[in-house]
Amino acid sequence: MELFSFIFGAVFGSFLNVLIIRLPKGESLFTRSHCVYCNEKVAWYHNIPIFSFLILKGKASCCKEKISLQYPIVEILSAFLTLFLFLKLGLSSSFFLSVVFFYVLIVLSFIDFHYKAVPDYLLLLLLILSFFVSEYDFITNIKNACLLSGAFILLNFLVTFYIQNIKAKLLKDDSLKEQEALGEGDIPVIASFAVILGLQASLMVMFFAALFAIIPAIYNKYKNKEIEIPFIPFLSLGFIVEYFFEITKVIF
Incomplete structure (x- = not known):
């Protein structure tokens, strides 16, 4: 088998x-x-x-x-x-549902890698699938998704404000005034992770994603002269690490 x-x-x-x-x-x-x-x-x-x-x-x-x-x-x-x-x-049924979830995640990651944008219907499908994969009850899933996605939106606002209003002035780079820190497509992906893993483990996913993205971001900026990098692939990689190795349980 x-x-x-x-x-x-x-x-x-x-x-x-x-x-x-x-x-x-x-x-x-x-x-x-x-x-x-x-x-x-x-x-x-x-x-x-x-x-x-x-x-x-x-x-x-x-x-x-x-x-x-x-x-x-x-x-x-x-x-x-x-x-x-x-x-x-x-x-088991959990196996087949999880397989479909991971397959959608792969498709999203590679489309984001190529186009830095993803279809909304795939994001919605991923979020819906997460509720079937999750071992938590529906109310807990909604709470976790809302809390983490809300925190993600707040983080995006703060970092974007820094880039557009402070960093742009320090570097005297007007192009940064239109730069968004994080993409809107990242939010439902993060919400789906919160549904499956819970809040604590999903925060670990975000930490891993940021860690994995550091070197590619530096390379992209100085080699290709591009500021924006696709983040869903790194979120997916962080999710895979946490899902299979359960680092949060080991640490806490």
Whole structure:
């Protein structure tokens, strides 16, 4: 069953790649896979999760353009998360609900990474799913979601005020006057984490996310001259660490 869960995750990871590529563009999800460079249809034997990338040596079979590393990364990530969820939850309804939650989180993370914006309907879906995954009662879930998302909004206001009104003047950079500290899409993601993990563990998620984002943020600023970085991928990484390793329970 462990091997089956890994293969199951890899196969669905291939479909998640389709969602990541096509949803932001409004393309149909039900047409055959095609090369993003030359639009040539991809044969089924060139569309085997993980293995096809290795066999083709990272190049498209039709036009020999480089295949994005996103494809094997998403497939491997999906495979391992599915395996770890199976080991944690066993074959149960909680397992299947959690798998769907993590798959939506993967899609959101990679779309945010590429576009620095995510579809609202995916955020709503993630939040709704969190209530089914949570072990807490409905009222506690609502309370936790509201408290943490409210705290997140307050944090966003304070940091944004500092950036726009203080940092902009200190650096004499007018572009900072329009800069938002955090994106609105981060709020429902944080709320969904609060529903599943509770307040204390979700605060640990935010700490991990900020920690993981430090080096990429510095690199992005000085290498690419960009101030804004996608934060949902780092929130997701922090959530994965806390969900599986339960650091909060170890510390407190």
